[in-house]
Amino acid sequence: MLKKITISFVFFILSATASWAANGRFTLVIDAGHGGHDAGALGAFSKEKDINLNVALAFGRYVEQNLPDVNVIYTRKRDVFIPLHQRADIANKAKADLFISVHTNSVVPGHYAKGFQVYTLGMHRAKDNLDVAMRENSVISMEAGYQRTYQGFDPKSSESYIMFEFMQNANMEKSVELARLIQNSVCASAGRIDKGVHQAGFLVLRESYMPSCLIELGFITAADEEEYLNSPGGIDAMAKGIYEAFVKYKNMYDTHIVVPFRTADNKRIAVGRAIPALPADTPRPVAPATGRRQPKRNPPAAVQKPAQKKDSQPRQKGTGTEQQKNVPVFKVQVFATNRQMRPGCEQFRGHTDIDCVQEGNLYKYTIGSSTNYNEIARLREKLKKDFPQAFVIAYKDGVRMDTNQAIGEFLKNKRKK
Numbered sequence: 001m002l003k004k005i006t007i008s009f010v011f012f013i014l015s016a017t018a019s020w021a022a023n024g025r026f027t028l029v030i031d032a033g034h035g036g037h038d039a040g041a042l043g044a045f046s047k048e049k050d051i052n053l054n055v056a057l058a059f060g061r062y063v064e065q066n067l068p069d070v071n072v073i074y075t076r077k078r079d080v081f082i083p084l085h086q087r088a089d090i091a092n093k094a095k096a097d098l099f100i101s102v103h104t105n106s107v108v109p110g111h112y113a114k115g116f117q118v119y120t121l122g123m124h125r126a127k128d129n130l131d132v133a134m135r136e137n138s139v140i141s142m143e144a145g146y147q148r149t150y151q152g153f154d155p156k157s158s159e160s161y162i163m164f165e166f167m168q169n170a171n172m173e174k175s176v177e178l179a180r181l182i183q184n185s186v187c188a189s190a191g192r193i194d195k196g197v198h199q200a201g202f203l204v205l206r207e208s209y210m211p212s213c214l215i216e217l218g219f220i221t222a223a224d225e226e227e228y229l230n231s232p233g234g235i236d237a238m239a240k241g242i243y244e245a246f247v248k249y250k251n252m253y254d255t256h257i258v259v260p261f262r263t264a265d266n267k268r269i270a271v272g273r274a275i276p277a278l279p280a281d282t283p284r285p286v287a288p289a290t291g292r293r294q295p296k297r298n299p300p301a302a303v304q305k306p307a308q309k310k311d312s313q314p315r316q317k318g319t320g321t322e323q324q325k326n327v328p329v330f331k332v333q334v335f336a337t338n339r340q341m342r343p344g345c346e347q348f349r350g351h352t353d354i355d356c357v358q359e360g361n362l363y364k365y366t367i368g369s370s371t372n373y374n375e376i377a378r379l380r381e382k383l384k385k386d387f388p389q390a391f392v393i394a395y396k397d398g399v400r401m402d403t404n405q406a407i408g409e410f411l412k413n414k415r416k417k
């Protein structure tokens with residue numbers, strides 16, 4: 001859920017620098033990591049925040065000069081502090097097509113490492129990857145009230161990272177492809193040591209709802225890499241390598257010209273009700289929740305039904321407690337997108353029991369609804385053949401909650417019975 005302050009901040013940024021993705025252009029958000037009082041990693045003579053900004057701006061200039069159909073948005077163009085969640089909010093608000101975060105790595109004194117790496121969001125148990133994510137995420141402790149903002153996430157506790165197992169989303173495939181392209185391109189054009197594509201639990205990637213990756217340009221703690229990343233030639237070669245990968249990615253995935261998603265028919269879909277409305281005799285895997293939906297932001301005018309259609313199906317075992325207050329309700333999220341989909345579209349894979357919930361600028365498509373986590377976990381397994389990236393999400397009293405916490409409450413309630 002977006003915070004009020006965030007909204008006004010983001011609005012300020014967007015009104016100043018952005019045109020909307022809806023105008024048919026590909027929107028790229030470039031995020032120079034750290035800034036202001038958050039210097040990031042420290043080298044012998046330079047700071048991570050400055051290297052990140054120089055490369056981010058140089059990359060953006062290549063795009064602006066060569067690809068007029070791309071709308072480039074920077075999370076920062078100056079040396080200012082921007083909280084992690086606001087960086088993601090900027091991309092979400094702009095309905096960006098791609099989010100690229102630029103960082104520089106480091107190792108603790110007494111250790112030595114060199115090379116170029118690109119990360120995508122995901123859970124990887126390798127300790128090295130976890131260490132990088134922990135260091136990059138630790139900047140949230142500079143934000144006032146971060147425990148509230150990030151729902152109790154502790155950047156230094158490895159337990160907090162378990163939740164990233166649920167974060168395998170529909171953008172995974174594109175993100176990994178993007179990471180692979182950048183990894184190959186930069187290592188070839190800038191002659192960097194190839195440390196490969198990795199996955200780790202980066203908060204800034206978790207909070208952004210589009211394909212994304214996080215680049216670690218090199219190690220500021222390695223003297224020659226620090227030198228290189230601060231040289232005009234080095235900055236240009238890194239930026240050019242990233243740019244060339246971006247061109248390849250865009251040629252592969254940019255569908256802005258070919259497929260206009262917002263057809264006239266879309267206007268008749270009421271966000272939040274089942275899409276499409278089912279005939280009464282259609283069997284459903286589980287009974288849908290009624291009156292439990294996430295409060296919607298700006299529902300389309302004149303299309304909202306006055307009341308939810310009452311479900312005439314007999315409730316199946318395990319779903320009878322759905323009306324209980326203060327109990328987590330689980331659903332399988334099959335994918336999410338920043339554009340509303342047509343009923344019966346190819347992405348639904350022939351499923352007609354898909355619900356749509358709008359959260360902010362994001363349309364989340366879910367199947368099933370039950371207070372019984374096991375039932376939804378089984379449903380997720382079944383759905384995996386059609387939606388390999390499907391994962392379980394949880395709501396309480398219509399408000400999205402952390403899935404791990406919800407499972408914990410489910411188990412506790414079960415023990416009480």
Ligand SMILES: [Zn+2]
Nearest residue numbers: 033040103104
């Ligand atoms: Zn960093």
